[in-house]
Amino acid sequence: MSDTPAYDIVPDHRDGMRVLWDVPIPQDDGVVLRADVFLPEDEGRYPVLLSYGPYAKGLAFQDGYPTAWQTLSEQHPDVAAGSTNQYQNWEVVDPEKWIPHGYAVVRVDSRGCGRSPSVVDHFSARETRDYHDCVEWAGTQPWSDGNVGLSGVSYFGMNQWLVAATQPEHLRAICVWEGASDFYRDASHHGGILSTFWQHWYDKQVKTVQYGLGGRGPRHPVTGLQVCGDDDFTDEEMAANRVDFGGDIRAHPFIDDYHRTRIPDWSRITVPLLSAGNWGGQGLHLRGNVEGFLQAASEQKWLELHGLEHWTTYYTDYGREIQLAFFDHFLKGADNGWDRRPRVQLQVRHVDDTFTERFEDDWPIPRTRWQEMFLDPAARRLSETVPAGGTVEFDAMGNGVTFETSPFTETTEITGPLAARLWVETTAADCDLFLTLKVLDESGRHLTFVGAVDPHAPATQGWLRLSHRALDPARSLPYRPVHRHESADPVEPGVVYEVEVELWPTSLVIPPGHRLALTVGGRDFADPDLPEIRMSNFKNQMRGSGPFLHDDPVDRDPRVLTGRTTLHAGPGRPARLLVPIIPAAS
Template identity: 25%
Template sequence: MRIRTDFPYETTREDLRIPLPDGTHLYARIWRPVTEEPVPALLEYLPYRLSDWTAPRDWQRHPWYAGHGYASVRVDVRGHGNSEGLPGDEYDATELADGVAVVEWLAAQPWCTGKVGMLGISWGGFNSLQIAALAPEPLKAVVTVCSTDDRYDNDVHYMGGSVLAVDMHAWAATMLAFVARPPDPAHFGEDWKRQWLTRLDAVEPFIHTWLAHQTRDAYWEHGSVCEDYSAVEAAVLAVGGWHDPYRDTVLRLVQHLPGEVRGLIGPWSHQYPDRGLPPGPAIGFLQETLRWWDQHLKGIDTGVLDEPKLRSWISEAHPPATVYEELAGSWVGDPSWPSPHVTMTRLALDAELTGGRVPSDDPWVRVRSPQHTGLDAGRFFPFGNDADLPPDQREEDGRSVCFDSAPLGHAQAILGRPRVTLRLRCPAPHGRVIVRLCEVGPDGASTLITRGVLNLAAREGRDKALAWQPGTIEKVSFELNAIGHRFAPGNRLRLALSSSYWPWIWPDAEGMGWSVDVTASRLELPVRTPPSDEPVVAFDAPEQSAPLGVVFPSGTATARPERTVVRYVARGTWRLEVDPRYGGTRVYPDGLEFTEDALETYEIQEGDPLSARTRSDWSVRLRRPDSAWDARVRTRSEITCTATEFITTDELTCQDGDETVFHRTWQKRIPRTAG
């Protein structure tokens, strides 16, 4: 990583409040180049608190952009951090309208040319796209990283029509702790406590809303750019990583956006591609985005429009591991998506995926997996930690029904979304189909390549909840998550089928599984054949501006393991404990000490899908030893179920020093209409 200090422009930084039409003010930090000439503005707009939580990341990039001739702006969403107002639901109409107002305010400043770009990762990438779909006139370009165009089927709530237990729960619990954090009096002023208490009175756990909408209804259509791609007029650079759950969005945006669009997918986790967090290699992402901004906000021909529409990393075959510092592989470029270089190739379960064995006379194979199948799924949101990625899949494969190919005679690259078509017979009204594609080495080690999920109730569309007529036979077809991967000669492909995947997927109430007709089922792989004139795809080495200088005191980090699986043998219970490792304790240059600790637990009993239980405990402390300010937030969030209901419990406690200033417990019983 190169740290840049020799920028074309000297820079200044200013904290200020941006007025909204209703009189609310949003807290903003602006880095600007020292120049008499107006410059374009770049906006990153999210709720994660610019004065502390994202400050280290902000300092890596916003001063860098300012040093290259842009006003780079970081704004806290209404009701978060040091912004005024009350918090709302994620990406609600107020948040998006506020974002439009901020774009227009920036464009109207005398130091701005009137042209604005938006950038962001995750939440900031989401609302960048959504605000672009509202088409404010000054917004000319967007860089959206690890984001989604479909809030229902490609976010943290549902997957294939199934409740994502692992992140529906964990992210709702995280946001309860995040939204309850107080304004910082060093930035907000003496009125911080009144603002904090007003916010706390308005808090409602997100989980209530998310579980109340178990099919793809109008709630999820709001903010989903896929509802009308033509609404996006700004030029879009869409960026993702093969170890990020939102990667499919990059392919859809490249395929469907009508204007200038480019896609970039690397080997990365849920991180900016310049940060150097596993898996790498990292790239000069800031330089790459500068080319995008210069092209669309300054009118400089930087050559970005001559690049392939999709640039992708194809990983080489690798043994299973929970972390890779770097993956071997290569960059490829495709002129469009779908690519003319990719062909769907069919592999039948009773032919190419029998490993040379002769199928049984009975074509039906029963799939009824143990309820703890999925414990080796890895983290839904890999962040570059040591235990993020799926370990060797042999134990998962043993809990699944597997179909193997013969050893491959040559290397084979795939790029895109594999698809399965399965002829099923289900004995119960509900069921889950989980498909994993693995690569198996000669020693038997099994590496997870990609996977997909279908709630059988959603087989005719995510907007429906259609019970299966027990005992009847139907064909279902669905896609797995996209991947770029090259299988090695001598290795085998493995298609693994299971009926449960805890804790990623909340189990169906019956747990009866289903049967598959191997003579009428297949896997289709998006095989990529390189063209004779394969374009050269290369990037500069990563660089950033000087770091903020946050200190992590020794001895303050949690000592517990990142992921632990506990089996209670006599009880037949399995428990997964996860420390999400968001940061521990850090001390900021202005004296703020910020401490956070979280533990997620997921428990299920063998043979009992109704025993599924999730819990998340959070503790957050913000204090300034030189001012006696000491605020604490503690939360407890749980979900259990019956055959007909989800039962959620959330508890929030907030303290100012030793005084408890807020305490509330919510409990909801939410019908299981589809999940």
């Protein structure tokens, strides 16, 4: 590695900003991280919006994520309006939209990525310590007024939970936009089943911008600097400077110290927070925002839930103006009414992917009417009464069986968390359950929705590995079961097990004549009738579950999972789906 000393940065005056490129931030172990700092032209001290992550501060959004940028800029012209878009980066604020409001914007390349050297180890204690020290650094610079806020989407939200729990002195507020909070339950293992997303993401979005690519990597479109550092490492040196992220996750199938390091101590998150989730974010971009809002000890906390792609709403005027009001209040002390607004802001979703804005006092919505819909194996129906006893079986690794309601007779809103109680028997050594909630129109056609990543997502999904069925009674609620995931319980062929399955929250206004359908199967939901859809930053084709698949051949070993699964239901075993019905406001 080249030994680049710290140096005085000459401001680059451009587009109404002073920009300090590639500023060094020394860490306690001698590693020097690099940041770009965007400042107003006028000298002074400003509140800071900070982000810290692996996607390379010098990689333009348009170059790194062209399909996402094309969709965003074409369908939402307000995103590109009022900006040259030369400084757009993936999942962080556009400085040209924030500098005029009197903020400093700081982007830090996380350890081992972009122009910051050392070893890549995502969400580790070392990375969280780096982030903490970057917050303190930003709070003490001559251009800073000492008030630091954190902002960003997905990865840039996930690590906010972790650093907030370390309680940096200068941290004043966090805005977590579609960022998981429980690395195990929200991200790496859904219901105890390994998600292969992280290995593919690592290959496509991190290794491609790892420090040491040097001349093999891209160049900054404005400065001409090599995005991935000035060193040219061999492939062997590159591999030595990153953990085997996918392999590490696979090697820790239960919640142990590896995962506990990556799950925040909720009691220590006390700063004001705004948590924004996506109705279509099954797999990464929803549950953690809801749980972070509920679990954090912060007295001042707000939840916002929306739809569309996970990179969209953050950049639109709608999302940016919400963030601006939040940060103006907590970083600038503006008396703008933010502290008097209701705690929950919803974009209630309709079946045509339109939305109606509504504010609520809490989550789940206090006036929720919890409706039990019972599984009827003989009729394959979801009914309001417990049916006569019966069973239905399916291939344990197959598409499963579907239960449908009668057509709705009136417009019905379903908004909130869902849960299923099932009685399950298997002939295999273990059993994976994949639950998919769908909406069917009057002709029986499955309606899909714009998901956080997949353009054709179902209403919601849930997962559970039978050997992970043990609940955490202290945290579980009827509408939100929480599993321990600390060890495997025995699964014996011929034994019927009662299990609770969490389905991630959803919001739907269902018109008369439409139906709900619950599929219980043994594999990821995929709609074979969808057109081939691929995106530049993901490996797999989008077929309804996005990149959040569960197809690892080791974790999903056919020798363990092949067999027949039987669902039992009836008066002694009232299998049911618990659904949050929202009465019309009086």
